[in-house]
Every structure is written in structure tokens, then in C-alpha cells.
Amino acid sequence: MSKFQGLFKLFSRHQMTTGRLVLIGGFAFVLLSAALAINRSPEDLDRSRSALDFLEGMGLGLAVPIIALVLASSTLGDLVEDETLVYLWHRPSPRWMIALSAWLSSTAVTVPATVIPLGLSALLASGGSVRVAVAVAAASTLAAVAYCGLFTLAGVMVRKPLVWGLLYVFIWETLLTALFGGLGRLSIRSYAAALSNRLAGVGPLQGLHSVPASIIACLLIGLGCVGLTTWRLNKMDIA
Amino acid sequence: MSDAQIFDQGYRTYSGERTGLKGALRSLIVHSLRASLGLGRKARHKIVPVLTVAISYLPAIIILGIAVLFGGGAADDANYYSYYDNSISIAVILMVAFIVPQLLCTDRRTGLLGVYLASPLNRPTYLLGKAITSIILLLLVTLGPPLLILLGYSLQGVGPHGFGQWIETFIKIVASSLVLGLFLTAVGLAISATTDRWATATATIIGALIASTIVTEVLVTEAKLPPAIRLANLIGLPITLIHRIHNDVGEWSYTDNPTWSLWLGVVGWLCLTLGFVWARYRTLLVRR
């Protein structure tokens, strides 16, 4: 068993707690029941457009960041709070390996926990359009990758990552982007939304990021955060 | 005769009478009440209590002010329960969500539970004390305002006519406050028994109250499921029952839910939640 596998296994075992399962189940239930409501609504409106609008708001804007926050911020955050990070940090293994395995283990749980409910909701809400479903699934994977990187970093940067994460999601991603259109382009949500719209080929596309730009941006955010986490692990005082 | 004395500064034994379990319970309740209302604690602990009292009493005081200044105001008991719909229920939700969790969670986190269990209290009497404290807190915001108004109107002479009518209104108000207070106490204590962190309990309570309302509404109206589902609405159930007590069919109608089923729902939830709290505390390993 290599060092990386050891770390990855440790982090993965710590991802799943009953509280988080309930949270993921809760979001899935809310998304699916809302999608069901849209599906059964009588007026004939552009199904795909309404599905995308709904999932950009509730899915990419709320479900994915919250689930990613709860999982990723605790991967290293809990170790800092329980003062057990020293047992990994003080070993003769490279620090980037700790950061990378933390990021990947939280992503590996967040992706299925968001892609499945969001994809199914898209399918339902858009009245069975597989293309919209795939587009939303891809967008939520990308968003999960970026958010997990960001919140893994938050776990080692601040004392209460959950609170700061929620502030980030509700203040930066929703409020500010709504108020100042320009800033909106910098949020992970806008990249993910751009990808879902472009892949689904629905709705006004001008002014949205291009597909490659969105993918590269999110991957850059993810890997960039791993780099910052490594730098922080080297610099911080360990209990 | 020497006028100098050296007094024994040593330890004074206490041979007076001890107040037993009754005294311990009273002390627990008084201490918990003071702590919940932020008395004897830093200012920031007083914000929520003051807020809840303000939200619940202000409308009543305003209405009384108007009635006194301009006379008139409704004579029959039509509007005593209306406060339960808005101002009181907001205050009650705030109280249940932010203050009730601190009754149980902080004792476990700060090790005070271990001290209580080593005192004449034991697990059942401890929980009884905390439940009584919670009911007192909730009655503070649910019983106060309507009684204030009843008193105000009576003094104004526009209250319910006749002694029998007055007593009936009084009993209805007390019953409604007790229903709301007891029901939410049980729900609040049950959720607070699951975690040490009161902040998590607060979030869960708010989530549970709101989610149960939305989900039951969606399921009953949208998915056309049987109306009995409404019994799972943690806010709607008690409030509707209060309206039934005041035999009004106002905005919270639920006409297709018979009154007995509402009572059954409330009693069922009480047994479920209080049973859960007891089961949880019976086996709780007090390591702290």
C-alpha cells in the first residue's frame, strides 16, 4: 500500500457520517420533488430552459457548494480541530501528497453525491431530454472539483471553515454576483452554468464563458487550491 | 477580662436542614432560566431572549395602546388567537431554535451534566427540570401577550361580556399556549439531545420546522397524498389546533383534518419526542 493510498483511504473513511448522508439525501429529495413539480406543471413552457434555470439556481448554486463544503472542509479541517493532523504532517512524506489525497477523496464522494441527483432532476424537469441531463451532470462534476479544492484549502486556512464556506456561498456566489454582473463571471457557479448551457445548447449563449475556458478554469481552481494547501501545510503551526 | 479574641477562621460545618430533591430541582430550574435569558452572562447572550420577548409582546402592547387611546377594538374573542399566527409563532420559533438547545447541549459540552448526575438529581429528574424550564420559557412568549390583551380589553370594558365568557376565553388562551409550548418544547429537546453543539441543534430545528412545513404542503397539495400527512407539519399542526380551540376556521383551515386527529397528532409527537429524549439520556455514557 503506497503512501498515497494510505492517506486516500484514511480520508475517504472519514467522509461519510450519518449527518452528511442525511444532508445529501435531503438535497436529493428536495431537488427531485421540485423537478417532479416542474415536470407535472400544465403550462407548456420551454422545458429545457426552465430545467436549466432551476438547476443552476438550486443545484449548482446551492446543493453542490453546500455538499462540497461539508465534505471537503472537514477532510483536513477536522484533523486540525481534533489536533490529529500532526500524525500525518510529522511523517517523512511530501506535503503535496496530503493536500492532493484530501482533495481527491472529498471530490470522489462529492461528485456522485451531486451528479446523480442533479442529473436525474435535469432529466425530470426537462421532460426527458438526455442532453440537458448530461450537460447538468458535467457542470456539477466540474463545480464539485473546483469547490472541493477551495473548501479543502479553507479547512486548513480558517478556524471555522463551515461558517466561512457558507458566507462565501451565500454572500459571494449569490448576492454579489447578482448585484454586480461583472463579478459574477469570477464565481465557480458562472463557469459551471456556462458549461451546462453550452453543452445543452439552450438559451442565450453570448456572454457565457466558452466550454474549454470553463473546464480549464475549474481545474485550475482545484489544482491551485491544492498548491495553496501544500504551501499552508508547510507554513502553519501544528498543534 | 481580656477583650481580645481570635476567631476560628476554619471550616464551618452546616447542620441546617437540607432541601433534598425539591431544592435541587428548584436550583436547576432557576439556574437554567437565568442562563437561558442571559442573566448573569455577557451581553451577547441577552440578544436573542430580548428579541423574542420584544417580537411577541410589542404587537400586544401596540394594540392595547390603540384601544386605550382611541377606545373601541374588537369585543369578541375573534382576535385573541390571531397573534399565534404571526408575532407569537416567530418568537416561539426563535426561542425553540436558539434557546432550548442550550438547555441540554451546553451541559454535556461543559461537563455540567456529570456534576448534576453526581448531585441529588438523576437522569429523569434532570430532564424533568429542563423540560419545566423550557415550558416556562415558551409560556413566557405564548401566554403573556394574549393575556395582556384580554386584561386590557376587560379593563376597557370591551372584553368578553359576562363572567362565564371571560373564563372560557381565559381557559382557551391558556390551553393554546400550553399546546404550543409543550409541543415545541418536546421537539426542541428531542433534537437538542442528538448533538453536543447547540449551533448544530439550532440549525437542525430550524431546518426541521421549515422543511416539515414545505414538504407536507407539497406532498398534500401537489402530490395529492392523504391530508393525514399534515400531521407531520411541525408548525402547522399546533397552530391549526389552536385555531380549533378557538373554534375558528381562519386562514389555517385544514378543513379536511378532523380535530381529534390533530389532538392525536400532537399527543403522538409528544410521546415520540419525549420517548426519544429519555432513550438517548438513559444510555448516555457520561464520560465528561
Add this chain to the structure above:
Amino acid sequence: MVPTTIPTPAAAAPAASSVQVGPATAQPASSALPPPPSQVQWPPANATIVANMVTRSFGELVAVSGVSFAVQPGVSALLGPNGAGKSTMLRMLSGQIAPTSGEIWVAGGNPRTDQAARGRIGLVPQQDGVFDREMSLAVVKLAAVLSDLDEPEARARWALNLVEMDPDLNRPVGTFSKGMRQRVKIAQALVHDPLVFMMDEPLNGLDPRQRKQMVELFQHLGSIGKTVLISSHVLDEVERFGSHVIVMAKGRLAAQGDFHAIRRLMDNQPLRVRIEATQIQIVGAELIRSGAVLGCTITSHNQANVTTSDIVRFRRVVAKICQQHNSRLSELAPLDDDLESVFRYLTGASQ
């Protein structure tokens, strides 16, 4: 008494660990650490832990200021009252926190940045938390894996057996008692057979039999050339580890070396000894006349406390005087020659 039952870790260790560092070859990179001018040869050649003018402050609070010492193979104790900067110092030596100024050199490098040096350190931190949801074998095996050991599982089992923990106990560490968790922490510090051990209150929570076992284990590690630095408040046990102590007080070094020798340096505190002998008045008077004793107070029927500044002479004279006066000497007990008195005098706590 070296416990023959405990297999010597060095023997069982595979040749895997990259650096076969015996005590003689651990040459500190002398160029990196210019010795302070005053001392002749500092740090000593075989030192494995060196702190040179180390300071650490948190905001304006100076927790450790200008501390320099070197630790050689064998068992040493880091002592100091609460708040003396002891745990801050230990965390700097292990590299967990960075000093504001000064250098730290442990097992061949700076533990904070040199990965290989960290591989040669076994750390038992002060805090109680271990990975609560893992089994004890998994915790120690992970430590072995992260230290590049060949067969991590075998090493983990060996380490757990050494601390009397059943490797196949399938209960998560979170349900363990304080004593069991402590032994898992010691096992994960032993598993990679490090050159240097740093332990903060390692015996915390252990029962008397387990404490005796661990004391013997640490003595054994010290005797085979390992460097064992232990921070502890239970001086009765520290005295059994060995006599080399480093005492800190108010963020600075108070004393260092063999504590009996330190005690003798304290000429402002004459040694107090209790004697029990028949005809105590005569014996006491003779002791004073002999000049070996500064003062003598009769405390009870045939008991007296004497103070002496020349302990060596006193030890020889007391038997002679008792014999001359046919007095039966039934007890002679030094009252403040133990580590606790040394600690008390050094840290300025009044008697």
C-alpha cells in the same frame, strides 16, 4: 535491570531505514551551527538534538526566549512549571511550530523542513486525540506506511505488542480509555525505529504496572544509543528514567545536567537530612562540633533534621560519631536531594 523479554528494536529493525546512524557518526553539520564563543566545544559531537538561541513569541507574549541546549543519546527529561514554555519548546524541537529566531537541529537536519530528519524522529504529542474512527492496527500501520517501511503491518504488530496492546482489537480508538489511547500513541512513535524520541507526558493515564513497563522500555531505548527526550510533571518517575534533566522556568533555561550535581551547585541551599538515632542530642552536638553540620533541630524523641553544606564529609562522619557514642542509627534520609526539591529551588517556588 535491562528487561531481556523485550526484543531490542534495533535488532528486529530491517535494514530499510536509509541512514544506519550509530551514535558516533551523527556528526552535526558544524558549519551550520557556529558554537557560541564562550563554550569550548559546543554542541557536543554526539548531540542529536541541538537548540541554539531559540526564541518564540506569540504576539508580545514571549513564551521562549534565547534558549540553547544540546541533548545527547540516552534518556533526558525536559522539566518546568506550567506556563514555563516547556510544551512550546518541545513543539519547536519536533518542528511542529517554527521558532521566531534561533536554530533547531534534530537527527541530522531541521525537523520542520527536512523530510529525512523527520523520518528519524518518533513523536508522542501531548494532546489526547488520535484517529477516533480507526482501529489501533490501522493507525500504527498508516504511520509505518508513511515512514517508508517495507512490511508496515508486521512492524505495526511488533510495535503494538511492545506496548501490550492487542493488534487485532476491532474497536475504534475513539472508544479506548485514556491509557489505551496513550499506548497507541507510543506505538506509532516506535514503529519506524527512530533515532530520536520526543514524548510529552507519555505515561499520562497509564496504571502503575504499565508505567513501570514503559519506564523500563524507555531506559532500554536510551541504553541502546537512542535519544529519548521526555517532558513530564511526575518527577518520581522522571528520577527513574535517568538523572539528566533540562529545567525551564519563565521561558528561559534554568539548569541542565545531572540533577544531583545541580543540587550540589546550589550552595545557597544547604542540604537537609533527617536522622533517627538513640541519644540524638549527643549525636547532634557531636555532628556540629565536627564541623560537618551547620545546624541541627531535634524534631521528636530520637529524630533530628540537620543541614550541611559538605555532604560528602557528613556521610562519612555520621556513622563514626554514632559508633563512638554507641548510638543506634536507624534512619538517615536526605530531605531535599531529590529531583522535586531541585525543581522547587530552581523554579523559585517558596518552600
Add this chain to the structure above:
Amino acid sequence: MSLVSARNISKNYGQFSALSDVSFDIEPGVTGLLGANGAGKTTMLGMIIGLHAPTSGSLQVLGQNPWTAGASVRERLGYAPEHHTLPPDMPAVDFVRHVAELHGLPRDEAAARSSDALWLVDLGEERFRPMGTMSTGQRQRVKLAQAIAHDPNLILLDEPTDGLDPVQRDLMLDLIKHVSTGIGINVILSSHLLDEVEKICDSVVIVGNGVTLATGKLDDLRDTGTTGVVMELEANQDQIDWVLNYFRHHGLTASAIARRITVEGADESVFDLARDACVAADIGIIRLGPRSLTLEDVFLEQLG
């Protein structure tokens, strides 16, 4: 009448048996409760307080069964748990007053006694400070204060010196000694540090693998019956050998570990022999005293 009397106590959690047959009597004074980890010591403490009932056997605390007469027994008991967590933002004086009230004292009596207890543990000036701002040493003393404030007959202290540095440790031991001899409150002390137990306890109860291994006065347990002398000499190896032969020449059995010589002697005269041996060999005596077991010897011998 003994404070606590246990007869054939057993306690099983499912099929795991924490205690199988424990019997002892706790007499007034300071009693040390010792045992290996997992020997059921904490279970025993909990049963004395009446937190849980024994599976079988009888337990009397202050003349009552703690499980049935819980409240009235606990009213006269003080308990200082092992952990250091105390309500952080509550001032110490309020905390101690609250605990005194819980134990049946009227409000103003509790307030007065709370200050008294905190002055007694040298926390007079700091008694209004919130406990979160207190050091471990101060917190341990608050725990002792809350245990004695309501004038209990018996207090149970679980590892009272945990986390204290050597000087604080001695102060705490003196405090506990003063509480028992000075004030007359009986103490049950649960600890792993045998040198501390030896310093302040009058008698001990040693529990091991579910049964009582030893109980009784400390002096009786340590008395080996046969006199003898233990000496530590300032001498080199051949001088040590010479002294050993000197004793053997006089028909006494003597053994040595490094500079520590143990001689088993029938009567007091062995002291004179020891004195004369040192004078003859012209060597210094570092330490000399009657041969007796330490509590650790007793403990390890029982537990094997």
C-alpha cells in the same frame, strides 16, 4: 461504622463483566482506590455515587443503599470528576454556589459557603473570574472547592493532580490532607500515582481483574514482618562486596543492586552492624532506613 461497605459486588455490561466479586470497607480518613486500567475502578466510583446499580451483592454508603436512596446519599457526597471541563463563561463563585444549592443548601447559605470554599483553596481573589480563563491548576482547585462547599461527609476525587506541575501537585496534596485531617471530611482518592497515594492516604483498596486484591491500612500492607535494613552507600564495587561479606560473615543474608544494599535481619541489632560495617570500610552513607515494601511493590505483587 464504615463509610462505605461493599459485599461481593458484581457488575456486568451484557456479557462483559466489569466487576465479579468486590468486597471492602472504607474507614474514615483518606482512602486510596487503586487498580489497573480497566479493572472496574470507574465503575466502582459510579456505583458508590449511585449512578448505576450493582448486578449482585450489597453496597452501603453512609448507611444507605445509594441506588435506592440516591438523592439523600448524594446530598452528603462531594465528587470531583477526572476531566477538567467546566462551564467556561460561568464565574467560579456562581458555579460552586450552584453545586451547593443542588446539594440542598438554601440560597444564601450556599453563597456564603461558596466563597469560604474558594478562599480555602487559595482562590479567594480569583473567585469571580469565569472558569474558562483559569489555568489547569486553578480549575482543579475549583473542582475541589465544589466538592467540599456543601459540608459533605465523604468526597470522591478522581485523579485530582492530573495536569498539575510538581509544585502545584504538592499544594493540591497538602489541600487534600488539610480537608481530611484539618476539616474532618473523609476522602476517597482514585489515582495511578502511587507516590502521591503513599504521601496522603491512610489506607488503600486495590481492585484488579474484577476482584478486590488487597485492602487495609497502608502501614499494615507495607509491613514485611521481618525487620532489616536498606542502605545506599557512596562506595565502589569492591567496597560494596566487602560490606556484603561483612554481613554474611555475621550470618545475615544481604544482596546489592548497584549501590543499594538490602539486608534481612532478625532484630534491631542489624542497624548497629550496618553502622559498624560502614565505619570499618570508611565509606559514606547516602541513605539508610528500615526495610519495608513500597506501595508499588505491594501493588505489583498483587497484580503480578
